[in-house]
């Protein structure tokens with residue numbers, strides 16, 4: 001069977017935990033098998049990327065496979081070839097494809113015609129590789145307590161925020177989300193997260209009050225206020241000012257709070273330079289863990305193809 005990873009709900013809670021446990025073995029050097037030996041993975045990107053592209057390229061290479069970077073401009077799709085024809089062609093050459101694009105709908109359409117696993121490397125709606133890996137970082141830090149800690153997302157209700165809602169459901173986490181009015185996360189992703197919470201015991205609380213969200217939090221997570229290809233609006237920036245992760249906001253959290261950022265960061269907007277540097281080690285461990293988690297994800301998806 002072909003398994004895609006377009007959104008976090010494409011895997012079950014048990015599969016999610018087993019990917020995280022495998023990521024732990026991979027990171028510790030206990031699983032060094034060349035799970036992708038002889039496999040070719042395409043990386044079809046229509047937007048810039050530092051972490052996702054490089055961590056996937058290194059992951060595939062370390063697993064014994066080969067990557068082909070496919071910038072949109074270099075493909076016939078940029079001259080109008082149908083997306084579904086591109087999907088059907090690439091499926092005949094590759095074993096897996098990683099796609100970063102603006103439109104989540106286009107990614108879903110691509111996946112409909114693809115006969116090899118499709119991995120979402122970020123769309124306007126979700127960023128499941130990022131958040132799966134972030135949950136791994138929290139698991140590594142908090143172990144079984146991960147279900148008891150308070151995680152607060154503050155800022156724009158964007159693709160990363162949407163994905164956190166599903167992660168809370170999938171892994172049974174306790175998530176507080178503070179976003180300004182008009183910049184809330186998608187109600188579709190919220191509902192998907194809530195539905196999963198009923199199975200796993202997770203909880204999601206949405207508020208406009210950043211102090212309420214971070215109060216006694218173990219983890220504070222933020223992301224940029226202007227995502228790739230979004231128009232910068234001063235009205236939105238002004239609405240988001242009270243959600244900046246700064247010393248004052250952190251004073252409401254636990255003293256041993258961890259601060260997370262998926263990167264790239266716009267210091268001085270969603271996070272101050274001072275707070276970023278204070279938590280830089282944790283933030284770059286978060287970035288490193290993309291590599292280990294994606295190796296486990298690739299192994300899972302490739303081994304599911306029968």
Ligand code: CP
Pocket residue numbers: 048049050051052053122130262263264
């Ligand atoms: N966090 C993340 O996905 O970074 P890139 O945009 O650099 O891939």
Ligand code: NVA
Pocket residue numbers: 122158159160223224226227228262263264
């Ligand atoms: N929300 C950000 C995430 C970048 C990894 C964006 O879409 O640009």
